[in-house]
Amino acid sequence: MYRSHTCGELRIGNVGEQVTLAGWVQRVRKLGGMTFVDLRDRYGITQLAFDESQNADLAMCAQKLGREYVVQVTGKVTERESKNAKMETGEVEIIVSDLVILSSSETPPFTIEDETDGGDDLRMKYRYLDLRRTAVRRNLELRNSLTFEVRDFLIRRQFIETETPVLINSTPEGARDFVVPSRMNPGQFYALPQSPQLFKQLLMIAGFDRYFQIVKCFRDEDLRADRQPEFTQIDCEMSFVRQEDVVDLFEEMVKTVFRKLKGIDFKEKFIQMPWSDAMRYYGSDKPDLRFGMKFVELTDIAQNRDFAVFNNAKYVGGICAEGCAHYSRKELDGLTDFVKRPQVGAKGLVYVKYNEDGTFKSSVDKFYQTEDLKAWSERFGAKPGDLMLILSGDHIQKTQVALGQLRLEMGDRLGLRKKDEFAPLWVVDFPMFEWDEETSRWKAMHHPFTSPKAEDVDYLESEPGRVRAYAYDMVLNGVELGGGSVRIHDRELQSRVFKAIGLTQEEAEKKFGWLLTAFKYGAPPHAGLAFGLDRFVSLLAGLDSIRDCIAFPKNNSGRDVMINAPSVIETSQLDELYIKVNLPEEK
């Protein structure tokens, strides 16, 4: 060992001890005849003191130390004259008698501080320096703690962590696969798994009863801030259970994690909100319940006047922003611009101010009387000083989704989406199918192995849109933390679902043949779910991007700018794999 203690360990009780520390030079200060060096490692910072009057050569060496030099020092622990209450080691310093430079350092391209001067690109290029920053490293430590607690929880409950293969087959449905040419099987390709879904179902058929895995998954999609080509799932499956068993157990798991890692104790059961309510009241299948602003529908009472926009709409509804009646013209225009953005897609925004003096002022004053606006405000439960924001549209769900985005925007503007508040819920009773405009057919909302609810099975053929699934998402602060479903284990029911999505038995065989074969040999009822680990950590840590909780993330072009991957490979490698690069011709 190069050290007797870490840099975070020494306390007043160690005074008088001879110790050896090793770490990085955080900074060097000269104060009269004394030179002070802050020595840093993962565990903390300890102050080193060099006294020119005692050992001039050594003090000279210390003054020459650059930032991020790696040094080893030996010396005596001494009580500090001026203590630093902010540091755990702040009561002591080391009077150094011996100094060894283990590695020198060039000046780092940005400062290794919680608030660094490095931009994103630079930090990613020198990610190993970025990871030296305590703020960044803590996210990775939290990630480690989270996975440890999750494993501990699940293994105590008889889950077996089982590795499923990474080199599998390309699946014809879903997102784009990453593929891997096989040298030993010329012209053939493996694919990297988008999830271990089918393997975990096989493990249930294999009688494993309770499976989990914390596992890398891969999707070749165009990337956004919260997407990475490789991401990690906490993937779980159980046999002989119903929806409530899965929901109860994983709710307990999430509560345990919050208690152990954040000291937050959720005493109540999580709300279970039907998908239809989530859409109706929040315009989202992942509502952020840290704040209210539940939708209020006005369709019935807003179509009694000459306002064609409302009269022709299928849906009129809005939210009430408390205390915002003072919003200026400019602020209201800003909100109108917001809802008109193509990503939101509304045609316009109607506002009604319920002024402090009890009067109303709205953007539709010429169509509606005060008593109309008063009636609306009663439905909103609005008080003087509040602002009502109303959208309308032809398509109920699309209008609700737009209103949902406006709600989140208002939540942000009003500071109601606090990073240290957590509002978990389950969204349940998802529709089994959604209509795909492009192909003009129903498609499975989750995947075609999801079980329809018993009470809706009869509508599979007659009214697929009415069939709800035993599918459930855990939502936290407007983010889907995890989701899953009860799976079909009955072959006859499976056939009916395939038929509903327009898949013939032959096509089903071709696409899912080996799983269907497995189902012939005694499949137990089973259900499961998967959590997105990256999102889970970033929510717990209050991060804006999942990148900050990934040690070596990729950028939006799927590049690792530190190692400069991907890259061109040798022709001999391509030849061995029986492939050729086939670039589009330059124009």
Place this chain on the structure above:
Amino acid sequence: MYRSHTCGELRIGNVGEQVTLAGWVQRVRKLGGMTFVDLRDRYGITQLAFDESQNADLAMCAQKLGREYVVQVTGKVTERESKNAKMETGEVEIIVSDLVILSSSETPPFTIEDETDGGDDLRMKYRYLDLRRTAVRRNLELRNSLTFEVRDFLIRRQFIETETPVLINSTPEGARDFVVPSRMNPGQFYALPQSPQLFKQLLMIAGFDRYFQIVKCFRDEDLRADRQPEFTQIDCEMSFVRQEDVVDLFEEMVKTVFRKLKGIDFKEKFIQMPWSDAMRYYGSDKPDLRFGMKFVELTDIAQNRDFAVFNNAKYVGGICAEGCAHYSRKELDGLTDFVKRPQVGAKGLVYVKYNEDGTFKSSVDKFYQTEDLKAWSERFGAKPGDLMLILSGDHIQKTQVALGQLRLEMGDRLGLRKKDEFAPLWVVDFPMFEWDEETSRWKAMHHPFTSPKAEDVDYLESEPGRVRAYAYDMVLNGVELGGGSVRIHDRELQSRVFKAIGLTQEEAEKKFGWLLTAFKYGAPPHAGLAFGLDRFVSLLAGLDSIRDCIAFPKNNSGRDVMINAPSVIETSQLDELYIKVNLPEEK
């Protein structure tokens, strides 16, 4: 829940309780008016009883149950008349009042018993049925327990489990990479990691201090019984440590695993055998120490007579097989054939029988006197009844390796390599370089980031073959369980090592540029190692192949025969990835 208890849970104390069980039908027996069904799940087997005289319809249903049907039963726990002491639930049975068939099953292609009638190919094709067999599932449970204990051990010692990327760059050295074409970066490829070696070194530079990861690695090699294209490593790295710190800590980890999972307590420190001794006495860098038969060298005393074979040899040495003097001509011929196999490569075998009556009989009687053979036998420490087996050759190490294989063969024949005995050791002081005949240059035996031993550094330029490395392997029962090294953290030393293997600074930059850049910013001294998880589990479980401890392994052609991967993919997928299949022309 479909059950109140598992099939392994009920005891005599539960008698009288109304319970619900669910599981697979293991077998159905009819004995007079009674029908008995063994119901199986992961936790055990419980006997169900159906009494024709009580409920004829139900008994009829039970008789019709096929093997591997999935059923749910409700009934009363009752004390058995004829108890089965071999089963944990053997004192009770369930008098069933209600039976629901959850899934039927076709007749499985092989029996779901510990000793199955299914061949390897069939078992792999229906792996989910193979995994139902208790003997196979236990290996996976052991794997889960092992990883849990390893994580628990390491996390308690402040190791941070950190995920490193799977989509990285192809490295120009080492084994063949699997590559992944990048859609977003046309003409460029990711590679799957052969190990996270460089990333874990970066994490040390990042100040993570103690890292581990249980991680999938990939090598596109031709496969053998103990190789898989994807395999799992327990990968570890530590900062500010020396070789003895790493060796001590991971020895403790392995001891903890053995104590917790096998009830075996290794009290002594593991032997640390220099690589040169391992070669000299066992002809292997991974000696199996479950048995003796240490090599005895005879070069000096066997070259005093007219036997040209020995006289011209650089090495003459052998092993003593206790109590084998009775070996027949046929057995001795068999051993001669063994050593002459191309994989072993010896030219012949000399034997000396030390007969029970004190006389000697050897294959070189015409060259040597009794006193010669007596002198040899003294050096062997042989007793009457023992058999000495001697090899000789031009090349010392090759002859020792051949003798090592003969030693293992004799160990097998004499039943000395018992699966329930464990003989761990460290092999240390590996040579830094080995001579590569093909390229006529020295190459790194481990990898070029391994640190040479301080006392040998002076020979880096003058005598590279003499330089030993701070490299260490943990060996168990003749298998390399893990291995690692102290890494170079000094740029000047790194340059000298690159030079020794004939790598110019420019080439080094090209191959390892980003790591070398990282080393400029304050690299701590660091060291690490990696264990092969698949091997670790298979040794603990006493398996012949690592396949048996992998849920979904691949065959020797890298195929998953269950899902039939790899496979041909769509041309549209290839086009999107800017590649073409380029098969060799048929002849």
